[in-house]
Amino acid sequence: MGVAEDLQTQLQRLVSEGRNPRTADIDLMSSLDIVTTMNAEDRGVAAAVGETLPHIAQAVDAIVGAFNRGGRLVYIGAGTSGRLGVLDASECPPTFGVPPGLVVGIIAGGLDALVNASEGAEDRAEAGAADLRSIALEARDVVVGIAVSGRTPYVIGALHYAKAQGATTIGLTCNPDSPIASMADISIAPVVGPEVISGSTRLKSGTAQKLVLNMLSTASMVRIGKTYGNLMVDMIASNAKLVARAVRMVSEATGCSVADAEQTLARAANDSKLAILMILTGQDAATAKQHLAQAGGVLRRAIAGAAL
Incomplete structure (x- = not known):
């Protein structure tokens, strides 16, 4: 053949x-x-x-x-x-x-x-x-x-x-x-x-x-912890649409106002995961960033750790 x-x-x-x-x-x-x-x-x-x-x-x-x-x-x-x-x-x-x-x-x-x-x-x-x-x-x-x-x-x-x-x-x-x-x-x-x-x-x-x-x-x-619930908390906010999405996501995840979400995102350098942790725990950006790193970047783990 x-x-x-x-x-x-x-x-x-x-x-x-x-x-x-x-x-x-x-x-x-x-x-x-x-x-x-x-x-x-x-x-x-x-x-x-x-x-x-x-x-x-x-x-x-x-x-x-x-x-x-x-x-x-x-x-x-x-x-x-x-x-x-x-x-x-x-x-x-x-x-x-x-x-x-x-x-x-x-x-x-x-x-x-x-x-x-x-x-x-x-x-x-x-x-x-x-x-x-x-x-x-x-x-x-x-x-x-x-x-x-x-x-x-x-x-x-x-x-x-x-x-x-x-x-x-x-x-x-x-x-x-x-x-x-x-x-x-x-x-x-x-x-x-x-x-x-x-x-x-x-x-x-x-x-x-x-x-x-x-x-x-x-x-x-x-x-590997790239979401919080079904929210894309590690998304890179690289344009106006994504920045607006990040604001909405932080507001939805924490129950805060849009204004508070915008202000916290600014302090977190547009890092949605960090901003959510800051709002839910009351931590400043540096402390929240440290807790997030200790949790391997997994937001739920960082929130739980901050409560201990």
């Missing part, structure tokens, strides 16, 4: 590459019927992700462990999968106030592949390993290999390299019987079925990946 024939056989076995009988006549539908059909297909995505929640929680625990020992969360993928990983990584610093290097997004073909198709880049396993080597991957890191098919050479090469370094590996695919799912320490494989347009895995599969990535980063950040 030739290389092309072997690849065709592999693709035929993938759930994500099947032909969807419910959309076989989509080219005969009206615009309303097309979007109604797509919406109906999308409804099953969250349920498919729900079937994988125990594995997602296991992955979150691994990521939290990595953060606690000074490690990083590294996403790596090609095409849409790579773009989604880079997107999630880039949102973590402004949302949770973490340094840019804590959550890393890597896409096959480099940053240019974010806006320009670089489909051939996914075929080079050695490039996946090289890209992880370029960020000095360590055993304390966690690597999430993202590939709908579960067979992308670039991601397989990256995971092989990560395992050789002793890093924890997580495979995010939509094909549970794939090479990536079997080789990763933790496999997350929501089965969303054939796409509305056969093989266009940016659709249901991409949506499933986005939902999982949301959970991995958000749950991990909550676990």
